[in-house]
Amino acid sequence: QSVLTQPPSVSAAPGQKVTISCSGSSSNIGDNFVSWYQQLPGTAPKLVIYDNDRRPSGIPDRFSGSKSGTSATLGITGLQTGDEADYYCGTWDSSLSTVIFGGGTKLTVL
Amino acid sequence: QVQLQESGPGLVKPSETLSLTCTVSRGSVSSGDYYWGWIRQSPWKGLEWIGDISYRGRTNFNPSLKSRVTILLDTSKNQFSLRLSSVTAADTAVYYCARVAYGKDCDFWGQGTLVTVSS
Numbered sequence: 001q002s003v004l005t006q007p008p009s010v011s012a013a014p015g016q017k018v019t020i021s022c023s024g025s026s027s028n029i030g031d032n033f034v035s036w037y038q039q040l041p042g043t044a045p046k047l048v049i050y051d052n053d054r055r056p057s058g059i060p061d062r063f064s065g066s067k068s069g070t071s072a073t074l075g076i077t078g079l080q081t082g083d084e085a086d087y088y089c090g091t092w093d094s095s096l097s098t099v100i101f102g103g104g105t106k107l108t109v110l
Numbered sequence: 111q112v113q114l115q116e117s118g119p120g121l122v123k124p125s126e127t128l129s130l131t132c133t134v135s136r137g138s139v140s141s142g143d144y145y146w147g148w149i150r151q152s153p154w155k156g157l158e159w160i161g162d163i164s165y166r167g168r169t170n171f172n173p174s175l176k177s178r179v180t181i182l183l184d185t186s187k188n189q190f191s192l193r194l195s196s197v198t199a200a201d202t203a204v205y206y207c208a209r210v211a212y213g214k215d216c217d218f219w220g221q222g223t224l225v226t227v228s229s
Binding site for chain 1: 157174213216
């Protein structure tokens with residue numbers, strides 16, 4: 001069981017908006033930056049959000065990130081079928097002294 | 111854009127040492143702005159951080175693996191490597207190398223390589 005808790009799955013229709021939550025504690029999300037990764041089937045994870053709410057070059061502004069207390073949220077608007085993937089949150093845990101990841105959320109675009 | 115490529119045996123026997131190399135192109139492992147890390151992924155443990163190394167050779171390891179892990183940097187070849195000793199079936203996973211920013215986000219990843227531990 002992961003230290004960071006994500007819902008196993010979310011779904012929404014094309015064009016709609018979806019949010020994915022990531023819940024942690026004061027030693028990880030509460031005290032450190034959160035990043036989000038998109039993993040398409042059979043490929044490596046790809047960074048879509050870093051430092052809680054910043055987008056790497058090339059990531060569309062349909063993707064957004066936020067953090068409040070010990071939870072973080074990834075938002076995706078204008079959903080496309082190409083957004084179907086597993087999404088993972090990650091952060092440093094100051095107590096465990098390592099990077100930790102959530103268990104992943106499978107996004108289905110109906 | 112920076113590119114990373116893992117290489118190494120896809121099959122390792124139990125109790126032996128897993129060895130992988132990550133070759134970096136279009137970027138330098140000598141850059142002071144980044145660390146270089148290893149992450150693995152398995153169906154039973156999900157994504158698991160193994161550790162990383164700076165251009166000065168400073169390392170950080172996941173405490174759960176620290177006793178078995180070595181990460182080395184070879185600036186002459188623009189590579190870094192992973193060694194995991196005394197492997198068991200539980201170490202079977204896809205192993206990724208990645209460039210790591212100081213916020214511990216991984217902005218570039220290799221394609222990953224499956225390593226199976228089996229006799």
